[in-house]
Amino acid sequence: MNITHHGAVNGVTGSCHQLDYTSTESVLIDCGIFQGEDAGPDLAIDFDISTVTALIVTHCHIDHVGRIPYLFAAGFSGPIFTSKASASLLPLVIEDALKVGVTRDQKIIDACLSLLEKRIVAVEFNQWFELPGSNELPPLTKARFQRAGHILGSAYVEVDVGVKPNLQRVVFSGDLGAPYTPLLPSPKAPYKADVLVIESTYGDKNHQGRKERTSTLKKVIEKAVADSGVVLVPAFSIGRTQELLYELEQIIHNARKNPSWQSINVIVDSPMAANFTSKYREFKSLWDDEAKKRLANGRHPLDFRQLHTVDSHKEHLAVIEYLSKRDEAAIVIAASGMCTGGRIVNYLSRFLSDKTTDIIFVGYQGRGTLGRDIQTYGPRGGYVHINDSKVTIRAKIHTISGYSAHADQKGLVKFVTGMRKKPALIKIVHGDEQAKQALAQKYKAILGNATSVEIAK
Incomplete structure (x- = not known):
């Protein structure tokens, strides 16, 4: 052998x-x-x-x-x-x-x-x-x-x-x-x-505990709500996206008396992620007991009211244009998880230099990836190159390891x-x-x- x-x-x-x-x-x-x-x-x-x-x-x-x-x-x-x-x-x-x-x-x-x-x-x-x-x-x-x-x-x-x-x-x-x-x-x-x-x-x-990471996620989003900023979450289409939706549904559910949370838009800009989310729903027999209990109580942790899915490239560009002119907070989850390509790159190109933007990394960023560079140079007020253009990082950078x-x-x-x-x-x-x-x-x-x-x- x-x-x-x-x-x-x-x-x-x-x-x-x-x-x-x-x-x-x-x-x-x-x-x-x-x-x-x-x-x-x-x-x-x-x-x-x-x-x-x-x-x-x-x-x-x-x-x-x-x-x-x-x-x-x-x-x-x-x-x-x-x-x-x-x-x-x-x-x-x-x-x-x-x-x-x-x-x-x-x-x-x-x-x-x-x-x-x-x-x-x-x-x-x-x-x-x-x-x-x-x-x-x-x-x-x-x-x-x-x-x-x-x-x-x-x-x-x-x-x-x-x-x-x-x-x-x-x-x-x-x-x-x-x-x-x-x-x-x-x-x-x-x-x-x-x-x-x-x-x-x-x-x-070692990762943060679940309570700690959920608290961190909630605080970042509440800050975004306060200054009407965009929260960008690079996430793999399979796994991380669905886990984040599950956690966001819980936070929104717990804050059901808070109108700010009830009006926030959660945007999944990835046809792939949408397809995989439907597969997660199809294979709900593989979910854990907690998730199955939420379903039994009539909740839909992967299909809630505030959730919007972007499909075509035309819609994707329209969303970026809309968020550029808006005066309301939004959470955008898009692939790729390490920012090596995909729609997240267009969001980063547009919003990374905006001081009201928050970037949340919830997964490992490999060496040599755009995600790792933002994670490294962002807290120093540095810059990265995106599509051959120099982009200064004014956004706040967060890493929540517990979501890995x-x-x-x-x-x-x-x-x-x-x-x-x-x-x-x-x-x-x-x-x-x-x-x-x-x-x-x-x-x-x-x-x-x-x-x-x-x-x-």
């Missing part, structure tokens, strides 16, 4: 790991694009896939699935195993990725989507499935998905390789959700792992300490160097010499 990492080793993007389970067969876990400083000009698959029999998708964020079309182009023809909710989301994500980064030719897009839908195999959580036929008998490999609590449909995957008494269980964490996030249950640790490949996005940090969809250091530690049988080897991926080092030190201190801890290369 051997594990090779084709991405997410020098940063937090491009997740792609190859598990060789026989001498002639292997499986890929995720196949994502690189973003920010990790990005390169060529997305073509640059590793040998001749032994790859299947792809396992942990969840549908672009840095975990965005290179799937290039995998097809390289000749991959095996099944794509994923959870049922992810199977529903994946075509939407790939279609958007093709339109934004590859081609507007609808025939090419349709051909790729047709190929994708033929390959997808939707699997229930906690259900074992065999990986495609082995040339070495008996069949050596099976896998199953467990809920990761990161976004709708997200999973960590357990892979059993070999037969007793030499059976090895390899766990790939994908991206693990933070505890107490809205809508989705927190991930539960697996019973055991012999080898664990785990993300480390927040391996050196990623587990913090405590959560990443709990995922391991919660196992009945601890791993003999932990390989740390998907994090900046400081985060990986901090998490490695934490694991070594807690687990001692019984577990070997490596930072994947």
Whole structure:
């Protein structure tokens, strides 16, 4: 058995790991694009896939699935195993990725989507499935998905390789959700792992508690209401947007006697986010108990009165023009989450230099992204370049880490300490160097010499 990492080793993007389970067969876990400083000009698959029999998708964020079309182009023809909710989301994500980064030719897009839908195999959580036929008998490999609590449909995957008494269980964490996030249950640790490949996005940090982050969000928005400013929230279309809507509905509900809160506009300017929000509603059986209780009480946490969705590009430009001339507060949630493209960039270009504007970062900002630059230089009164123009940052910049969809250091530690049988080897991926080092030190201190801890290369 051997594990090779084709991405997410020098940063937090491009997740792609190859598990060789026989001498002639292997499986890929995720196949994502690189973003920010990790990005390169060529997305073509640059590793040998001749032994790859299947792809396992942990969840549908672009840095975990965005290179799937290039995998097809390289000749991959095996099944794509994923959870049922992810199977529903994946075509939407790939279609958007093709339109934004590859081609507007609808025939090419349709051909790729047709190929994708033929390959997808939707699997229930906690259900074992065999990986495609082995040339070495008996069949050596099976896998199953467990809920990761990161976004709708997200999973960590357990892979059993070999037969007793030499059976090895390899766990790939994908991206693990933070505890107490809205809508989705927190991930539960697996019973055991012999080898664990785990993300480390927040391996050196702990998030704010839910009460604290909700209070911070409320205060920022109340300030915006007071000066009729615009609140801009760069957010990933899947996961973060829906969690924010859930929290905003709760704040508005609690302030139902306050006319300022009842009149505020919450604008989701992203057709993708709107599509994913409808999927969240479709798969409400996967919601946590708190969210289900709100539904039972007749509330609609993802479809409330103050919520407005912007669809076409023409509407998008009209909203920017309207907000430029308005004298009332508005909250705008738009992709992309790291400000690397999408409609949020047009809002930032227009409103970043306005002192009544507030920017709220609720997720990780990768190195080399516009989001990271604003986060870094904004508090210093600096500037950024947007579309080749210098934009001075007069807006107030806020970071609310508690809304991250990623587990913090405590959560990443709990995922391991919660196992009945601890791993003999932990390989740390998907994090900046400081985060990986901090998490490695934490694991070594807690687990001692019984577990070997490596930072994947």
